Amino acid sequence: MAINYQERIPNNVDLGNDRALQRALEHWQPKFLDWWTDLGPEGFQAADVYLRTATSVDAAGWATFGKVKMPDYRWGIFLADPEQDRTIGFGDEFGKPAWQRVPGEHRSTLRRLIVTQGDTEPASVEQQRRLGLTCPSLYDLRNLFQVNVEEGRHLWAMVYLLHGYFGRDGREEAEELLHRHSGDADNPRILGTFNEPIDDWLSFFMFTYFTDRDGKYQLMSLAESAFDPLARTCRFMLTEESHHMFVGETGVTRVIRRALEMMSELKTDDPELLRRHGVVDLPTIQRYINFWFSSSLDLFGSEQSSNAAGYFANGIKGRPDEGRFEDHICTETVEAMEMPDDNGVISTVEVPTRNAMNEITREGYIRDCMVGLTRWNRTIKRAGFDIELTLPGRRFRRSIGSWANVPVDPQGNIISQADYESGLNEWLPTEADRAYIHSLMHQVTEPGKMAGWIAPPDRGINNQPVDYEYVEFH
Numbered sequence: 144m145a146i147n148y149q150e151r152i153p154n155n156v157d158l159g160n161d162r163a164l165q166r167a168l169e170h171w172q173p174k175f176l177d178w179w180t181d182l183g184p185e186g187f188q189a190a191d192v193y194l195r196t197a198t199s200v201d202a203a204g205w206a207t208f209g210k211v212k213m214p215d216y217r218w219g220i221f222l223a224d225p226e227q228d229r230t231i232g233f234g235d236e237f238g239k240p241a242w243q244r245v246p247g248e249h250r251s252t253l254r255r256l257i258v259t260q261g262d263t264e265p266a267s268v269e270q271q272r273r274l275g276l277t278c279p280s281l282y283d284l285r286n287l288f289q290v291n292v293e294e295g296r297h298l299w300a301m302v303y304l305l306h307g308y309f310g311r312d313g314r315e316e317a318e319e320l321l322h323r324h325s326g327d328a329d330n331p332r333i334l335g336t337f338n339e340p341i342d343d344w345l346s347f348f349m350f351t352y353f354t355d356r357d358g359k360y361q362l363m364s365l366a367e368s369a370f371d372p373l374a375r376t377c378r379f380m381l382t383e384e385s386h387h388m389f390v391g392e393t394g395v396t397r398v399i400r401r402a403l404e405m406m407s408e409l410k411t412d413d414p415e416l417l418r419r420h421g422v423v424d425l426p427t428i429q430r431y432i433n434f435w436f437s438s439s440l441d442l443f444g445s446e447q448s449s450n451a452a453g454y455f456a457n458g459i460k461g462r463p464d465e466g467r468f469e470d471h472i473c474t475e476t477v478e479a480m481e482m483p484d485d486n487g488v489i490s491t492v493e494v495p496t497r498n499a500m501n502e503i504t505r506e507g508y509i510r511d512c513m514v515g516l517t518r519w520n521r522t523i524k525r526a527g528f529d530i531e532l533t534l535p536g537r538r539f540r541r542s543i544g545s546w547a548n549v550p551v552d553p554q555g556n557i558i559s560q561a562d563y564e565s566g567l568n569e570w571l572p573t574e575a576d577r578a579y580i581h582s583l584m585h586q587v588t589e590p591g592k593m594a595g596w597i598a599p600p601d602r603g604i605n606n607q608p609v610d611y612e613y614v615e616f617h
């Protein structure tokens with residue numbers, strides 16, 4: 144269905160024919176804008192930003208580009224086109240018609256999942272709100288704002304479901320999504336990771352590479368849901384999400400490329416010397432990878448989960464790309480997993496497949512994370528350096544699941560608590576690392592110019608040159 148931009152809330156869900164819903168959302172809209180003004184990007188609300196907006200939901204041509212002030216961005220409700228006679232793809236209801244309404248018995252579970260997903264979207268805008276003040280280039284500033292407005296739209300996507308399908312308690316949850324705030328002592332965001340400020344650009348690139356990719360996998364699982372409006376909403380969100388991970392992957396690539404240039408020029412890989420020349424040494428990048436990858440792994444939940452089994456059995460949440468599996472019922476199979484006991488002895492445990500859904504999703508995520516690492520390592524090798532970036536093992540520094548609080552080194556070996564604690568200084572960003580990264584953060588806003596710690600991108604956005612004026616100040 145075409146997107147209707149004539150209405151106050153752009154949409155492709157025929158909102159004009161549902162007066163009550165339209166009124167409820169129009170009532171929420173000014174509160175959203177107030178939230179954006181108060182907690183959206185600081186200091187740039189009057190700037191003209193070269194942003195893309197959805198014009199249709201098909202993969203071929205969904206985006207149009209133009210300069211807009213962020214508060215005038217056309218946030219709206221866009222669902223992927225319905226699939227005719229779609230049936231449930233997994234679980235006990237396999238093969239039955241997908242749900243167009245919320246079944247009463249799954250109402251609170253679905254509402255909780257939608258609220259949890261919805262809460263992360265504005266949280267990330269809040270976490271990143273001061274980053275513009277230290278952008279390394281106009282190109283990067285524009286990318287940050289593109290990510291931010293799309294996270295705002297993802298909030299709209301979840302609020303539409305809450306308003307449209309969950310009645311009064313859905314409307315109350317939609318209000319709460321604007322009242323909880325990242326890092327707020329009294330009323331924080333739901334998930335821990337989303338309460339940490341992201342105040343340097345290396346962390347932003349790591350977040351968009353590792354944490355937005357967790358988002359991708361959550362959305363892929365929900366895109367399989369028997370609740371069809373949720374599935375269609377998530378399918379369109381995924382097309383937006385891929386730009387966020389592009390920002391992360393190319394961002395880290397450019398930091399590495401700049402480091403390699405300086406390493407070649409100075410003929411050294413000595414971190415101290417490289418820092419004196421204002422670039423980010425590769426061991427520091429490795430420590431940031433260790434930090435962000437391990438904290439993102441926790442977002443998938445426990446290795447064995449009866450909740451996950453219930454979601455799968457009931458058709459609420461499937462596996463990413465459910466279609467690539469042969470068995471969609473999963474009552475007869477097990478997954479082998481290595482787990483520690485209380486004495487630190489590791490044994491192999493067989494977990495019923497339905498209870499292992501979190502781990503199956505996490506595995507897909509880890510494979511996906513490896514793709515960028517392989518590319519980064521190729522870049523390093525091509526520059527003639529014998530250094531390899533790695534992902535720590537999945538057991539490392541976990542706070543959730545079978546490996547929570549088990550002292551494990553990045554290779555996955557159980558070690559003593561004392562060795563673990565002293566090892567963390569080597570494995571994770573230190574205070575000195577963070578102070579150094581912060582010392583590099585200075586705003587660069589001359590078109591085409593880059594901060595000294597990052598290489599320029601290969602190309603601009605939407606075929607514009609790299610030195611295009613992606614953000615105009617007033």
Ligand SMILES: [Fe+2]
Nearest residue numbers: 264294297358
């Ligand atoms: Fe999002």
Ligand SMILES: [Fe+2]
Nearest residue numbers: 355358384387
């Ligand atoms: Fe995202």
